[in-house]
Amino acid sequence: MSLLNLKDVTKDYKLGKTVVRALRGLDLDINKGEIVAIMGPSGSGKSTLMHILGCLDTPTSGEASIEESQIRTLSESQLVALRGRKIGFVFQTFNLMQTLSAQQNVELPMIFQGTKKKDRAQRAVELLTKVGLADRVHHRPNELSGGERQRVAIARALANDPEILFADEPTGNLDSESGGTILELLKRLSEEEGKTLIIVTHDPDAAAIAERIIRLRDGRVVEEEVRNA
Amino acid sequence: MLKDFFLLAARSITHRRMRSWLTVIGVFIGITAVVALISIGLGLNKTVEQQVSGVFGVDTFVLVPKGSFGPQSHAGGSSEQYALDLQFLKSIPGVKVAAAVRQRTGFVQGPTRADGTSTQGFLPVMGLSTELVDEFESFTGELTVQPGGRLFIAGDTDVAVLGADTAKRLGAKIGDSILVAGDDKKELNLTVVGIMTPSDEQVSTGSSGGFSAGMTSGQNKDTIYVPYDTMSLLWGESNDVLVTLVRTQPGADVDEVADRVQKELTARGSEISSITYSDISDAIGTMTTTVSAFLAGIAGIALLVGAVGVMNTMFTSVLERTKEIGVMKAVGAKNSHILTIFLIESGLMGFVGGVVGTLAGLGLSALASMFIGRFFGVQMAVVASPSLVLITLAGSFSLGAMAGLWPARRASKLLVVDALRYE
Numbered sequence: 001m002s003l004l005n006l007k008d009v010t011k012d013y014k015l016g017k018t019v020v021r022a023l024r025g026l027d028l029d030i031n032k033g034e035i036v037a038i039m040g041p042s043g044s045g046k047s048t049l050m051h052i053l054g055c056l057d058t059p060t061s062g063e064a065s066i067e068e069s070q071i072r073t074l075s076e077s078q079l080v081a082l083r084g085r086k087i088g089f090v091f092q093t094f095n096l097m098q099t100l101s102a103q104q105n106v107e108l109p110m111i112f113q114g115t116k117k118k119d120r121a122q123r124a125v126e127l128l129t130k131v132g133l134a135d136r137v138h139h140r141p142n143e144l145s146g147g148e149r150q151r152v153a154i155a156r157a158l159a160n161d162p163e164i165l166f167a168d169e170p171t172g173n174l175d176s177e178s179g180g181t182i183l184e185l186l187k188r189l190s191e192e193e194g195k196t197l198i199i200v201t202h203d204p205d206a207a208a209i210a211e212r213i214i215r216l217r218d219g220r221v222v223e224e225e226v227r228n229a
Numbered sequence: 230m231l232k233d234f235f236l237l238a239a240r241s242i243t244h245r246r247m248r249s250w251l252t253v254i255g256v257f258i259g260i261t262a263v264v265a266l267i268s269i270g271l272g273l274n275k276t277v278e279q280q281v282s283g284v285f286g287v288d289t290f291v292l293v294p295k296g297s298f299g300p301q302s303h304a305g306g307s308s309e310q311y312a313l314d315l316q317f318l319k320s321i322p323g324v325k326v327a328a329a330v331r332q333r334t335g336f337v338q339g340p341t342r343a344d345g346t347s348t349q350g351f352l353p354v355m356g357l358s359t360e361l362v363d364e365f366e367s368f369t370g371e372l373t374v375q376p377g378g379r380l381f382i383a384g385d386t387d388v389a390v391l392g393a394d395t396a397k398r399l400g401a402k403i404g405d406s407i408l409v410a411g412d413d414k415k416e417l418n419l420t421v422v423g424i425m426t427p428s429d430e431q432v433s434t435g436s437s438g439g440f441s442a443g444m445t446s447g448q449n450k451d452t453i454y455v456p457y458d459t460m461s462l463l464w465g466e467s468n469d470v471l472v473t474l475v476r477t478q479p480g481a482d483v484d485e486v487a488d489r490v491q492k493e494l495t496a497r498g499s500e501i502s503s504i505t506y507s508d509i510s511d512a513i514g515t516m517t518t519t520v521s522a523f524l525a526g527i528a529g530i531a532l533l534v535g536a537v538g539v540m541n542t543m544f545t546s547v548l549e550r551t552k553e554i555g556v557m558k559a560v561g562a563k564n565s566h567i568l569t570i571f572l573i574e575s576g577l578m579g580f581v582g583g584v585v586g587t588l589a590g591l592g593l594s595a596l597a598s599m600f601i602g603r604f605f606g607v608q609m610a611v612v613a614s615p616s617l618v619l620i621t622l623a624g625s626f627s628l629g630a631m632a633g634l635w636p637a638r639r640a641s642k643l644l645v646v647d648a649l650r651y652e
Contacts, residue, residue, distance in 0.1 A: 056559060057646045077563060084561025091649075095556040099240035109560040111233045156560065 003164065003196055004030040004053050009062035010219075011048050022048040024219035025062065032163070035190060035197045037207035040216035047168065049216065050200045054087050054166045055079050084113055088157030090186070092169035094149040096141040102128060102152045103137045109159040127155035131185060147178030154185060164196045165189075171206050183209050234566070238574035245546070249578060252542040256582025257589065259532030260625055264590025264617070266528050269597050270521030271612035277513050279610070284367050285506045288325075290487040292473035295500040311500045312468035315358070315457070318475070321493055323486035328358035328365055329473040331460055337453060338408040339399030348399050353452045354409060356460030356467075359383045365474045378403050378423030381456050389419040390454040393427040398451070409453065411463025419455060473501075483507075535582065536632040543575045543636035554640050555648025564641040571637030572630045579629015580622065587621050 011023040022045045030036055030053070040046050051057040052064050055071055064071045066082065074082065088109075096105045106124035115123075128137050131151040141149050150170060157165055167186060171179030187209045190197035199206055207213050215223040242249045294311050310332070318327045333356075338349040359381045374380060380390060389409070391401060401407055401421050410416040461467065477486045487503035494501055547554070554567055591613050598609040 051646050054559075056649070080558070080561060080563050083559065089559050091556070095552065095649075097237075097240075097553060097556075099244040100237075108557070111230060112557070112561040112563070112566055114230055117233075160561065 002029050003032040003034075003067060004028070005063075005065045006052070006059075007063040009052065009059040009064055011045075011052065011057070012060045013048075022219055023052075023059070026216075026219065026221060028214065028221065030196065030198065032196055033194055034212060035187065035199070035210045037199045037201060037210035037213045038216065039201060039207055039213055041202075044216040045219040046200045046216055048219075050166055050168055050198070053198060054089065054164075055083050084109065085160055086163050088160070088162040088165045090150070090153050090157045090165065090167040090170050092172040094141070094146075094153045094173070096149055096152055096156070098141055101138045101140055102133060102144065102155075105141070105152055106155045106159055109156060113160055115160075123159065124155070127158055128152070130158075130189065131155045145178070146174050147181060150174060150178070150182050151185065154182070154189065158189065158193070158195075161193075162195070164198065167197065167199045167201075169201055169203070169206075170199065171201070171203050176205070179203070179205065231569070234570045234573055235577075237570050238577055241546070241550075241574055242577060248542055248545070252538050252578050253582045253585070255538030256532075256535040256579050256625060256629065257586040259528065259535035260583050260586025260621060261589040261593060262528035262531045263525055264587050264621055265593035265597070266524040267521060267617060268591060268594035268612050270517060270524060271614070271617075272594060272598060272610045274514065274517040274521075275610045275612060276607060277517065278510055280607070281509050281513065282506060285509065286367065286476070287506050288479070288481075288483055289365070289474060289476050290483055290490075290503050290505040292470075292475065292490070292494070292499075292501045292503055295502050310469045310471055312466070313470040313473060313494070313499050313501075314497060315467070315473075317497065318473070318490065318494065321486075321490050323477050323481040323489065324475055325478045326360050326364045326476045327473060328360040329356075329457060329467070329470050330358075330361065331356045331457065331467050331470045333411075333460070333464055333469050335453075335463065336410040337399070338410075340401050340405040340407060342400060352395060354460070354463075355452050355454050356457045357381065357454055358457040359385060361474065364476060373426040374423035375426055378421075380423055381454075385422075385456045386459050386462070387417060387419050388422045388456065388459075390423040390425065391421055392425050392452045392454075394451045395453055396421070396424045407453075409455070409463060412465060415463050417459065417463060419459070425454075475503075532628065536579075536628055539575050539578055539629050539632035540636060542578070543571065543633040544639075546574070547571065547636045547640040550640075551643060551648050551651040554643050555645050555651065558643070558645040559649060567643075568637050568641040571640050572633055575633020575637065576626045576630035579632070580626040582629070583622050583625025586625065587618055590621075591618075 006026055006028040009023055009026045009028075010021060013020045013022055026045075026049065028049075038046050038049060048057070052059055052071070053066075055066065055074075058064070058072055066086070071079070097108065100108070103121065103124045106127055107120045110120040110123065125134075125137055128134060131154055133148060133151055133155070136144060136148060136152075141152070144152065150173075165186070170182055170186065174182060183206055186197060186199070189195065197210075199210060201207055211227055213223075213225040213227065214221055215225070292311075292313070294309055313329060313331075315327060315329055318324060333354050334351050335354040336349070337352045337354070339347045341347045362380050363383075374390060375393075378390070381388065389407060391399070391407075396402070399407060401424075403421055403424065405421045406418050407421060408416060408418055455463075475487075475490060477483050483505050484507060487505045491501060491503045557567060591611070594613075595611045598611045601607055601609045
């Protein structure tokens with residue numbers, strides 16, 4: 001069943017006076033529960049694609065839909081609500097709040113959803129335990145290693161029990177060992193919890209956990225590879 | 230949720246400790262200035278009112294030459310003295326006691342010395358109602374005479390009290406006789422019953438400063454004081470009154486009696502104005518309010534500078550945290566959430582500045598009160614009304630929030646994709 005669907009999607013950016021076309025008529029289908037890797041060189045449109053799939057941005061033309069609802073027809077607040085409930089993000093640079101503890105970072109998405117304090121705290125500890133940080137709950141990001149920070153970020157992405165998990169270069173800032181651990185964790189969690197996982201990456205190792213690899217070049221899909229991972 | 234936003238804002242403030250404190254100091258200086266000046270202004274007002282009511286009493290009013298008090302006092306054309314029928318004044322309903330002071334220049338001859346000579350010349354002669362001493366002590370202050378002498382008592386006629394300088398110049402002692410000449414060759418031999426204590430020896434006793442300073446110091450040190458009725462014997466009916474004090478009957482409306490007295494005396498040719506406690510209190514109120522408003526205005530400028538400081542800090546904060554804002558939006562924060570968090574943050578800085586500033590402001594006004602007390606001998610009241618404190622605290626939070634409104638709006642309107650890309 002198609003969860004995310006793009007039809008002839010283009011995306012233009014204005015850089016000063018020149019218009020840069022990041023996506024040039026892109027068609028894509030992603031099914032529920034799939035693990036998909038989006039690969040391509042710098043400037044191929046990977047991040048732009050992730051932003052559109054993640055409802056962070058809207059296409060210039062074409063149709064993008066999530067669970068049959070057109071992204072373009074949604075208001076800003078509907079998009080926010082959609083992101084909050086259905087989508088979790090893991091970033092290359094972790095993007096944790098330096099002022100908050102690991103637990104508070106994981107609670108943050110739940111705060112914006114209005115989850116009760118007690119439920120929030122319980123869920124945050126539960127998730128941190130799942131990612132193997134039960135003993136790091138009260139540590140601040142600067143007291144954690146890169147791999148641990150990314151695990152906090154994964155726990156945060158899962159906080160509101162989203163259907164889709166986006167990981168933007170999740171191993172980009174990690175050594176190969178902790179990168180490997182993170183990938184395993186992402187794969188295990190998305191399979192256990194039945195999440196759709198979309199990894200945007202340069203890293204062939206990261207792509208190796210995917211069931212399908214989509215390669216982009218110059219804003220178009222140039223190759224799709226279905227794997228039996 | 231709001232509680233969590235407070236926590237997020239507070240975390241952000243403490244994370245940038247140095248800058249936050251500097252910003253808070255900006256607000257704190259402004260608030261200190263405003264609180265101190267308002268508090269001192271209120272204290273001054275209260276103190277002056279206490280002083281005036283101590284001297285004046287609410288049942289008393291004063292008759293002064295027309296146009297010498299109030300807004301038209303500098304319009305010119307006012308005389309310094311006026312005519313008065315004291316007996317008639319005493320008969321007006323509502324008047325309990327009245328006492329007047331009149332002044333002339335008269336020819337005076339001192340006591341004859343052993344060698345047959347005596348000092349003579351023209352000196353100011355001041356007639357005081359005996360009631361002035363008995364009934365209006367708070368006005369006259371502690372008029373004191375040197376040991377062995379006395380002031381006037383009821384029934385006195387052929388007596389005089391001399392200013393300290395006059396006594397020296399005339400060579401007069403208590404018990405001596407001096408000659409004072411009035412109009413139409415009327416002259417009286419007056420027995421000196423007292424000599425005033427020189428003003429620099431008079432003890433100032435706070436609220437009873439009153440008229441005594443004017444009566445015994447400066448130009449009046451060479452004055453000869455005689456009873457009011459003696460003045461009448463020398464110069465006939467008075468058209469030389471400086472001031473009249475009137476006390477009303479118990480229960481009478483002072484302002485009403487003052488109006489009546491002014492109307493009836495004016496009809497008889499006295500060019501007078503009446504001043505009641507409420508007139509003075511109004512005048513003082515207007516004056517201190519104007520001064521306070523002016524000072525608070527100046528302090529307001531300091532506050533404005535503080536607010537600009539908050540705004541600057543918040544703009545910097547928004548810029549620094551662009552990526553953080555992007556992340557919050559990516560994980561489900563609405564624009565209104567971001568706006569609220571940043572408003573709370575700037576409001577909190579204003580509030581902390583307000584708390585410290587209020588304490589410092591009140592401390593400063595207590596210090597000013599102590600200073601005034603020590604150097605001017607006046608116990609100034611320190612006014613720390615709860616409403617002043619509450620208004621200041623609420624005001625400082627709103628000031629901070631308002632200063633943060635523009636930066637916070639900018640933060641909330643950031644596009645999530647742009648914010649996430651920001652390095």
